Structures are given as C-alpha cells and as structure tokens.
Amino acid sequence: MIRLIAIAALPLLLATAAQAGEADGIDCKNAVAQQEMNICADKDFQAADGQLNAVYKKTMADLDDHSRDLLRAAQREWVKFRDAECTYLSAQNEGGSIYPMVYSGCLTTLTRERIKQLKAGQS
DSSP, X not given: OHHHHHHHHHHHHHHHHHXXXXXXXXXXXXXXXXXXXXXXXXXXXXXXXXXXXXXXXXXXXXXXXXXXXXXXXXXXXXXXXXXHHHHHHTGGGTTSTTHHHHHHXXXXXXXXXXXXXXXXXXX
C-alpha cells in the first residue's frame, strides 16, 4: 500500500523537483538524464526539509518547556522513522541509478506530511 502511494506521488515530486533544479541551470521540468532527475529530487527534498525546520522552530517557540521536550523527542524518533521507511520503500531500487531519486522522493513526501502534522498542531 505504501509503495503504491510512493509510486503515485512520483509525478508530483518530479514536478516540484523541476522547479527546484532550475536555479542550477538544470531544467527539471524537462530533465531526461537520470543524474539530473536525481539532483532535482534532492533539491526538492532539501527545500521541504528547510520548510520543516522552519515550521518545527515556530512550533517549538510556542510551547512550554515540558511540551518542547516531548516534541523534541517525538521529532527525533520521526526522523529515524522517515529515514528507515524510505530505505525500506526504495530498497528494490538499491544499486540502481534511479535509487537516489526514489529515496529523495520518499523523503520529500514524508517530510511534507510531517509539515502538515506540525501545522495542524499549531492551530
């Protein structure tokens, strides 16, 4: 089921990665070479990770000390989960040239989900 979600989200990830890669002269919207697609997927993850860090910091600033400690512990465990989950989901591509793109795409998807979770908790 999760693999189906990851595969279904791939076109969206590539479209977003397309915008991220344009800054380095890579036209991610039209990237054909696997290396370029890998670079674009990584840039997309880096952008999502930056957004997650900003949302996390804002969330932490609004919490009392006890709640901050709890969220910090939860976030550390979530990062471990995200990385392990993406390693699992991309394992069938391990060793292949597509692996970095699939792994980064998974990281991006789960990171965006976490951003939504943190924002929902701010309301």
